[in-house]
Amino acid sequence: MLQELNIASRANRVRRYSGMEHASPAKNRELVTAMETAGSHRWFSRDTEIYAEKERAEYLYMLVSGAVRAYKVVMDGRRLISAFYMPGDIFDLEASKNHVLSTEAIVNSDALLVRRDAIMTLAARDPELMQQLWTSCTQELRRSQEHMLLLNRYAEERIASFLLEMSRRTNSTSVHLPMSRQDIGDYLGLTSETISRMLTKLESSGAIHLPTCKQIALRNRAKLEQLVI
Amino acid sequence: MLQELNIASRANRVRRYSGMEHASPAKNRELVTAMETAGSHRWFSRDTEIYAEKERAEYLYMLVSGAVRAYKVVMDGRRLISAFYMPGDIFDLEASKNHVLSTEAIVNSDALLVRRDAIMTLAARDPELMQQLWTSCTQELRRSQEHMLLLNRYAEERIASFLLEMSRRTNSTSVHLPMSRQDIGDYLGLTSETISRMLTKLESSGAIHLPTCKQIALRNRAKLEQLVI
DNA sequence: CGGCGCCTTGAACCAAGTCAAGCTCTGTGG
DNA sequence: CCACAGAGCTTGACTTGGTTCAAGGCGCCG
Secondary structure (H helix, E strand, O other), X not given: XXXXXXXXXXXXXXXXXXXXXXXXXXXOHHHHHHHHHHOEEEEEOOOOEEXXXXXXXXXXXXXXXXXXXXXXXXXXXXXXXXXXXXXXXXXXXXXXXXXXXXXXXXXXXXXXXXXXXXXHHHHHHOHHHHHHHHHHHHHHHHHHHHHHHHOOOXXXXXXXXXXXXXXXXXXXXXXXXXXXXXXXXXXXXXXXXXXXXXXXXXHHOOOEEEEEOOEEEEOOHHHHHHHHO | OXXXXXXXXXXXXXXXXXXXXXXXXXXXXXXXXXXXXXXXXXXXXXXXXXXXXXXXXXXXEEEEEOOEEEEEEOOOOOEEEEEEEOOOOEEOOOOOOEOOOEEEEOOOEEEEEEEHHHHHHHHHHOHHHHHHXXXXXXXXXXXXXXXXXXXXXXXXXXXXXXXXXXXXXXXXXXXXXXXXXXXXXXXXXXXXXXXXXXXXXXXXXXXXXXXXXXXXXXXXXXXXXXXXX
């Protein structure tokens, strides 16, 4: 068990730097530095909760390695995933006093936590830092709006858009999906069966190739882009 | 024409103060004050553009009176409304260098515009103001996420939620809807026909009453709330 | 190598969309 | 003041994209 964790940890650390490099190209240097100096690392193993809706929100999070899902479960049992976070992403920006979403690690993950009051104190003295916090929030708002608009489209278009988004965020044409079909379905407002069917359809049209069910190679990017425009 | 504008202007000014009172209960006093002193009013008549997607974003907006829709038009002609703004709401928070959405006045409207660089300069010197800008952004992010989650639900639930939201935002059980069925449809990811059908259904179940098609009285709030939980 | 969870595929069903016709409200001009 | 025109709203009949339910298949881990 300990050994397994260590192996996962190492694997994630390797992924970390490529991920972080991509996500923070000196653009939010102050924010990353502030989080690294004022924050502390915490390790979350696969499928464990990071925080739950309605709990008091004390920290701001930056994912260092792994992957995270943010979701709500509605009365009738449906689960709606509002976002996936990848290394370099800052999350829980939407919290007020309390968390409005729950989050879980999808795979073993390392996150940097910083107390909200600590970062706000720093930001009050450093306009550059405050600016970057603000920018993180507007970025997240844009992402949320984009996603919202996506939910009005056909299943095939949603998947195409999801794959392109993942490719862009991991900076690679061969996308590794850490999450299950059910996760993707709950994110795109579709069932896991529809996700399967559409991936099969995209593969038979030559747009993608599926060596394994978690590994997706974007064969014909133009074909995918045509679907999302 | 001029007379018509004046009449509309007066009508809106009356609505203004009730609306603003509700929306800004001293919570973002600094922000409102800053916008009032550093900004300037602009009048938009019904169905005119406030700004268009991809144009350079120079201002931050606060709606004083009227109603605004923010939307995107996608390739195939569908229009997707991402938000409605009511008096007191601050909008265009999601803009980076350029607008990512277009906005139009739904009815004759009065907005307060302030240059982004001006408000950022003020905010760099006033942590309280910066804090309020930040809060506006996280609020908008929460709203956007809520809306996103709504789009995965049944038509009847979406309408119920929309009516409750409107009731809450206008602080009244008798909701006046400034927007058309088509607007509501584009906001909720439904057709205008479905909006009509569901409103009829809600009326015959006794949840609401429709004296006119723009005026909706919430008869049985519990019944509506039961649908949205 | 065997079992379990996840993924895929098929068939029947259903919520919402589309198309079309009629209705209502509002504004305009006689 | 009323008749009329046009836009927007409502309602009905039919279609369809996606879900549901169910049966296999695959791969991963012990």
